[in-house]
Amino acid sequence: MTLELLMLYFPNLLIILTVFTVGVASPGPATLMILGTAMSRGRASALALSFGIVTGSFFWGTVAAFGLVAAMKTSAxxxxxxxxxxxxxxxxxxxxxxxxxxxxDQSLTVKASDSVSLGRSYVRGLLLHLTNPKAPLVWLATLSVGLGETAPFPFLILAITLCMLVAMIIFIGYAVLFSTPTATRFYISFRRPFDAVLGFLFGAAAIKILTSRLN
Known part of the structure; x- marks a missing residue:
């Protein structure tokens, strides 16, 4: 992609990154899962989970880029x-x-991560994003806002790549933040009420997805 072309579509790129950043950073199932995993299983598992979520997001971004999400949207x-x-x-x-x-159990400690649990955490994050019907629509809306009908394909690839970098920075940041010693001590001290609230929020998110109408 030439510098001249980049400067021409730079405002569109800023719009895409702004919309995507707000969407990724906003509280949702992915953030809740990272928070709970970081506190209960430590930083390594939370990072593996984050990479799974980013992989799922990249999949939907690629699908949206090729116009398949718009076609999928017509399939009720x-x-x-x-x-x-x-x-x-x-x-x-x-x-x-x-x-x-x-x-x-009052003798709870943060569980150590091994290769099996890290792989499982990655798959959990991937499944969360692949089964979220809002994820492809968010990508469709994000790209639609910032792309004109004549936007070249190299610009589309650049936009998706930068969005993935933003997602990695945000989700990895959450994983590191929520796995600090202070956060871990909080989880150990208030594990039962914390998990109860987490369960309520996951349940509420499930109901919201099942009852939502995809426009």
Whole structure:
């Protein structure tokens, strides 16, 4: 991509990055999962989870870039299936959090991460984003806001790449922030009420997805 072309579409790029940054940084299921994982399982698991979420986001960004999301949006059956899958997965996360809240083990310590748990954390993050029906629509809206009909393909690739870097910075930042010793001590001290609230929020997110209408 030439410098002249970059300068021509630079305002569009700023719009895309601004919209995407606000969307990624806003509280949601991904942020909740990173928060809970960082406090309960440590930084390594939270980072693996973050990379899974970013991978899922990259998938939907690529799909949106090729215009497939707009085509998928016309399939009511497909989006209904995604809504059901996403809602069930969030209810599963809520169940895990509530089950942890009911556990009375007072000798809890943050669990050490191994290769198996890191892989599992990555898959959890990936599944969260792949089953979220709002994720492809957010990408579609983001690119639609900043792209004109004549936007060249190299600019599209640049926009997606920069959005992925933004997502990595934000999610990794959350993973590091929530896995500090202070955050860990807070979780150990208030684990049961914290997990209960986390379960409620996951449940609320599941209901919101299942009852939402995709326009």
């Amino acid at each position: 059956d497909l989006f209904t299936a995604m809504k059901v899958a996403g809602g069930i997965y969030l209810f599963y996360l809520a169940f895990r959090a509530w089950r942890s809240a009911l556990t009375t």
